[in-house]
Amino acid sequence: MIKHDIVIIGAGLAGMRAALEACENHDVAIVTKIYPTRSHSGAAQGGVAAALANLAEDDSPDFHMFDTVKGSDFLGDQDAIEIMVNDAPHVIREMEHFGCVFSRDEKGRIAQRAFGGHSKPRSCYAADRTGHALLHSLYEQILKVSKKLTIYSEYYLRDLVINDFTCNGAIIQDIKTGKIEVLNSKAVLMATGGYGRAFQITSNAFACSGDGLIAAMNNGVPLMDMEFVQFHPTGLYGQGILVSEAARGEGGYLVNGKGERFMETYASKMMELAPRDIVSRSEQTEINEGRGIDGKDFVHLDMRHLGREKILEKLPQVRQLGIDFIGVDMIDAPIPIQPTAHYSMGGIPCDVHGQVIRDKDSSPVRGLFAAGECACVSVHGANRLGTNSLLEAVVFGKRAGASLNEFALNTNRVEISDENHALERTNKLTKELREMNGKESINVVRNEMKNSMTNDCGVYRNPEKMGRCLNKIKDLQKRFKDCSLGDKGSLFNTDFFEAIELKNMLDFSEIILVGAIERKESRGGHARTDYEKRDDVNWLKHTLATKSADGEIKLDYKPVSITKHQPEERKY
Amino acid sequence: MKTVVVTIDRFDQENQRGSYQQDFTIEIPNGLTVLDCLNKIKWEQDHTLTYRMSCRSAICGSCAFRINGKSKLGCKTQADDVITNGKLRIGPIGNTDIIKDLVVDLEPFWYKLKKVKPWLFANKPKDTTKEFYQSSEGYHKIEDASTCILCACCISECNSLKVDKNYVGPAALAKAQRFIDDSRDKNFVQRTREISEPTKVWDCTHCGECSERCPTDAKPLSRIEEIRERVVNAGVHNNGGARHLLSFFKSVGSSGTLDERKIPIESVGIGNLHANLGEIMPVGLKMLSHGKAPSMIHHNVDKVGEVRKIFKKLNKL
Numbered sequence A: 001m002i003k004h005d006i007v008i009i010g011a012g013l014a015g016m017r018a019a020l021e022a023c024e025n026h027d028v029a030i031v032t033k034i035y036p037t038r039s040h041s042g043a044a045q046g047g048v049a050a051a052l053a054n055l056a057e058d059d060s061p062d063f064h065m066f067d068t069v070k071g072s073d074f075l076g077d078q079d080a081i082e083i084m085v086n087d088a089p090h091v092i093r094e095m096e097h098f099g100c101v102f103s104r105d106e107k108g109r110i111a112q113r114a115f116g117g118h119s120k121p122r123s124c125y126a127a128d129r130t131g132h133a134l135l136h137s138l139y140e141q142i143l144k145v146s147k148k149l150t151i152y153s154e155y156y157l158r159d160l161v162i163n164d165f166t167c168n169g170a171i172i173q174d175i176k177t178g179k180i181e182v183l184n185s186k187a188v189l190m191a192t193g194g195y196g197r198a199f200q201i202t203s204n205a206f207a208c209s210g211d212g213l214i215a216a217m218n219n220g221v222p223l224m225d226m227e228f229v230q231f232h233p234t235g236l237y238g239q240g241i242l243v244s245e246a247a248r249g250e251g252g253y254l255v256n257g258k259g260e261r262f263m264e265t266y267a268s269k270m271m272e273l274a275p276r277d278i279v280s281r282s283e284q285t286e287i288n289e290g291r292g293i294d295g296k297d298f299v300h301l302d303m304r305h306l307g308r309e310k311i312l313e314k315l316p317q318v319r320q321l322g323i324d325f326i327g328v329d330m331i332d333a334p335i336p337i338q339p340t341a342h343y344s345m346g347g348i349p350c351d352v353h354g355q356v357i358r359d360k361d362s363s364p365v366r367g368l369f370a371a372g373e374c375a376c377v378s379v380h381g382a383n384r385l386g387t388n389s390l391l392e393a394v395v396f397g398k399r400a401g402a403s404l405n406e407f408a409l410n411t412n413r414v415e416i417s418d419e420n421h422a423l424e425r426t427n428k429l430t431k432e433l434r435e436m437n438g439k440e441s442i443n444v445v446r447n448e449m450k451n452s453m454t455n456d457c458g459v460y461r462n463p464e465k466m467g468r469c470l471n472k473i474k475d476l477q478k479r480f481k482d483c484s485l486g487d488k489g490s491l492f493n494t495d496f497f498e499a500i501e502l503k504n505m506l507d508f509s510e511i512i513l514v515g516a517i518e519r520k521e522s523r524g525g526h527a528r529t530d531y532e533k534r535d536d537v538n539w540l541k542h543t544l545a546t547k548s549a550d551g552e553i554k555l556d557y558k559p560v561s562i563t564k565h566q567p568e569e570r571k572y
Numbered sequence B: 001m002k003t004v005v006v007t008i009d010r011f012d013q014e015n016q017r018g019s020y021q022q023d024f025t026i027e028i029p030n031g032l033t034v035l036d037c038l039n040k041i042k043w044e045q046d047h048t049l050t051y052r053m054s055c056r057s058a059i060c061g062s063c064a065f066r067i068n069g070k071s072k073l074g075c076k077t078q079a080d081d082v083i084t085n086g087k088l089r090i091g092p093i094g095n096t097d098i099i100k101d102l103v104v105d106l107e108p109f110w111y112k113l114k115k116v117k118p119w120l121f122a123n124k125p126k127d128t129t130k131e132f133y134q135s136s137e138g139y140h141k142i143e144d145a146s147t148c149i150l151c152a153c154c155i156s157e158c159n160s161l162k163v164d165k166n167y168v169g170p171a172a173l174a175k176a177q178r179f180i181d182d183s184r185d186k187n188f189v190q191r192t193r194e195i196s197e198p199t200k201v202w203d204c205t206h207c208g209e210c211s212e213r214c215p216t217d218a219k220p221l222s223r224i225e226e227i228r229e230r231v232v233n234a235g236v237h238n239n240g241g242a243r244h245l246l247s248f249f250k251s252v253g254s255s256g257t258l259d260e261r262k263i264p265i266e267s268v269g270i271g272n273l274h275a276n277l278g279e280i281m282p283v284g285l286k287m288l289s290h291g292k293a294p295s296m297i298h299h300n301v302d303k304v305g306e307v308r309k310i311f312k313k314l315n316k317l
């Protein structure tokens, strides 16, 4: 057993920002299954929102708040949103102070640009590699204080140690050697990122398999609003690799098979820069009604009118992605795109301090905190605005770090008295997986899950598709047990960890579907063809899904915090 | 669809198989990346095949492999561009210890990165109510280095690293330039001094492999040249490196080409040769023993005899 004051799972923006905050007074450990700079935060391209008012002098946190509330389709918790937008300018300037390499305007200030759903140009950016710039500067700051920290790189979170809703540790496994360790701490922070990998067409990294969510859920913690998955309108056709919204922020057009800028029909004011849920739905409608390019399942993102120079200055990496992955140079040709699973609005429910809660009355799970994409505070509600999630990770990572610090100052470590008990679930699964010798293939099960989720639980949902998909997932959960594990070794066994990831993905897919089938309305990322309208009378509430010991999923609901802005119809 | 034979340089210490090569035959459609090919093999043929990956969009830096002998990102390389006569070879990157198959030990890589103190020493107290201005030119000075994704492609064929394991290597130096040239940093002088210490900026032999392999704009050799310029301009002459540079200029100036044999020696100063032999030994001698030293006859140099004498001396040590 290894002891630390604080254990942080995840070394993306949220995890590292929290660690910086907490390591001053405490012995902090960071656990990450990939090296910190490999975290998916680094893939974020477009920018991070803050009302700095560098480009639009009349911008303010109040506008930012309203845009976010409206963008969330009024499911966002307004107390949390208010904190986020007010903290935004401070945390961004702080990142600048940490050395973040931001692009600059002519006065030397942080450069800003327009982004979907934001009424003012407030996306602070570093060319089109903003996440990378932020992630690397945080990593640099972590290196600076590395004497105060232990980083467990390439260690995998297997389970949490939670008894009577009090968390005092985590079970982790060294990927390199296969050795399992018990970490005993005063508190644990979950910062494990999103859950987009269950979809065939996705912008997410292989690492985004929702491990943290399932570890929490297996310990009785509910998951909130899991049915809300954001589909980004511009994934590279066939792959889902992201073409940043910055492309549209800089003036790109979306064009259908008839050569029309189709957003005219759906959001005549904001056009291509309407929020993502609206643009993705519009795009999918065009495709479904046969107006894709040559009638196929994609449309075009046309950047040619911007000209070579602007593209090279503002979007160098995005252009390169097009060249590398589908052989199209946006300077000369339009890029084929389709909606791609991109962001996970749902996650581990927590309050504005990062404290994880376990029911609709916000009862705490003592010692357990969450931040970043794996958490559901909820600042994004039913639909996240672009650039708000890097912001969320930094703002709430920092806040969670401060909470961890407080908590650890005032709490004694509870010893893990029964190590074997703590290890029970991990050892059992490890044994089962190692002995798996059935006739099914992990790869086949995974592909069937991904196809099913993209086809039947995608941009538009209906009861028939979702029901079919849920049955499929349940069937795949059974078939998973009849798979075989090809690599029986202990050293760097990626086959083994991929199997765990698949199991996790099947488990949260089930939760997505159960929540989605029950939610009989269309709101943000959840669009149903049988209930086309938002229903504030019955559904202005958060879903809380809990899995009982016998595997049954129970749904409960939690009210939305509405402080300043009453729900209204969304027009863009 | 086409058929490709992928030869993989594998390594298995657990079952005592050691290093071995294995051929896999796969059918692939157009448009697959090399990483897709590896996944196809792993998921459909041999689950024990092991490598790192995450983002599959050339930004996380996980998937550096030697592809047909040259380090590249698997996810950024189109298979069609590297398949010749239906064949493709993939191995682990060089200058590292192998853990399993294509997975190499990167701990020294991360450790060395830390040696250049890659964090900002801000020249202003933190005040989050005000921005920390940097001009657009200031930004452009560090932009290229800031694109580094720490993939380690650049260390794979680095000539200096091959002969001296302690050399910090190209990625760490690219990172160093990003801070030396950051207008917001207050440690410029100290940084130029520290970067001139042995195993750092002056130990690069200009082979250019790093920049050729680098998948981003970080291009370490260009960054190394920028650092050297800063160091010399800052007046940090009293070190082997700066003399190395002077020697470099002299060499290029006198013969029109770079006489690599003279550089190690002039770098320590001919007069200081005895006192400083130890310092150039690692690079000079190891280069000889690795067959890496430049050929003994330089086309246009007058002091061939003297250089030969010195090399003989070195050889005897």
Ligand SMILES: Cc1cc2nc3c(=O)[nH]c(=O)nc-3n(C[C@H](O)[C@H](O)[C@H](O)COP(=O)(O)OP(=O)(O)OC[C@H]3O[C@@H](n4cnc5c(N)ncnc54)[C@H](O)[C@@H]3O)c2cc1C
Binding pocket: A009, A010, A011, A012, A013, A014, A015, A031, A032, A033, A034, A035, A036, A039, A040, A041, A042, A043, A044, A045, A046, A047, A048, A049, A130, A131, A155, A156, A157, A158, A191, A192, A193, A194, A203, A204, A205, A207, A211, A212, A242, A342, A343, A371, A372, A373, A374, A386, A387, A388, A389, A390, A391, A393
């Ligand atoms: C392609 C793309 C572009 C984006 N662009 C933008 C943008 O422009 N603006 C914006 O605001 N947002 C953007 N986003 C969203 C944003 O990047 C993420 O929401 C945010 O970075 C999440 O940060 P995080 O710290 O929560 O998680 P991550 O950065 O994903 O980090 C998760 C960490 O958890 C660790 N982890 C996970 N599971 C385990 C386990 N089992 N054991 C141990 N460690 C584990 C991982 O190793 C990693 O370190 C984008 C997302 C994508 C996919």
Ligand code: SF4
Binding pocket: B154, B157, B158, B159, B160, B161, B169, B170, B203, B204, B205, B206, B207, B208, B209, B210, B211, B220, B221
């Ligand atoms: S140019 Fe220098 S740093 Fe780059 S590979 Fe050659 S010796 Fe190494």
Ligand code: SF4
Binding pocket: B147, B148, B149, B150, B151, B152, B153, B154, B155, B170, B171, B174, B213, B214, B215, B216, B218, B219, B220
């Ligand atoms: S300098 Fe280039 S090759 Fe080296 S680690 Fe950075 S991005 Fe990779």
Ligand code: FES
Binding pocket: B053, B054, B055, B056, B057, B058, B059, B060, B061, B062, B063, B073, B074, B075, B076
């Ligand atoms: S998988 Fe991330 S760089 Fe290739």
